[in-house]
Amino acid sequence: MSNCRHVRRQQSDDFRCKRCKMMVGPVVYGGHNRNHCPFCLWSRHVDGRVPGDRASTCGSMMMPIGVFVRPKGEHTIVHRCLGCEFERHNRIAADDFFDRVLALPPVAARGLVPAASTRREPAA
Numbered sequence: 001m002s003n004c005r006h007v008r009r010q011q012s013d014d015f016r017c018k019r020c021k022m023m024v025g026p027v028v029y030g031g032h033n034r035n036h037c038p039f040c041l042w043s044r045h046v047d048g049r050v051p052g053d054r055a056s057t058c059g060s061m062m063m064p065i066g067v068f069v070r071p072k073g074e075h076t077i078v079h080r081c082l083g084c085e086f087e088r089h090n091r092i093a094a095d096d097f098f099d100r101v102l103a104l105p106p107v108a109a110r111g112l113v114p115a116a117s118t119r120r121e122p123a124a
């Protein structure tokens with residue numbers, strides 16, 4: 001008799017990435033919510049102000065636009081929503097494709113560039 005303690009929780013953590021079509025399961029270890037695809041790093045605008053609250057009605061894709069490293073050494077991805085330009089910082093998960101994280105353009109941890117001027121033009 002094997003009792004099945006191994007049952008997957010039927011929460012909405014599993015999703016199919018709309019960007020790369022990979023099936024994304026819950027984070028294998030580490031306790032936080034999966035909030036972006038580990039393969040292409042794209043996210044979706046489903047949360048409101050609080051990560052995990054699923055309060056947003058936007059639902060647009062969120063593009064990884066940059067990465068910064070917190071003082072503790074945690075890599076954090078900056079996502080921008082393609083629908084409403086909302087920006088969010090998301091810690092990477094343990095199983096993210098780290099090469100892709102590193103391939104993102106580095107950004108400053110604070111004072112993110114406003115959507116209107118995505119890059120600074122050098123003085124001519």
Ligand SMILES: [Zn+2]
Nearest residue numbers: 017020037040
């Ligand atoms: Zn993906």
Ligand SMILES: [Zn+2]
Nearest residue numbers: 045058081084
């Ligand atoms: Zn949005």
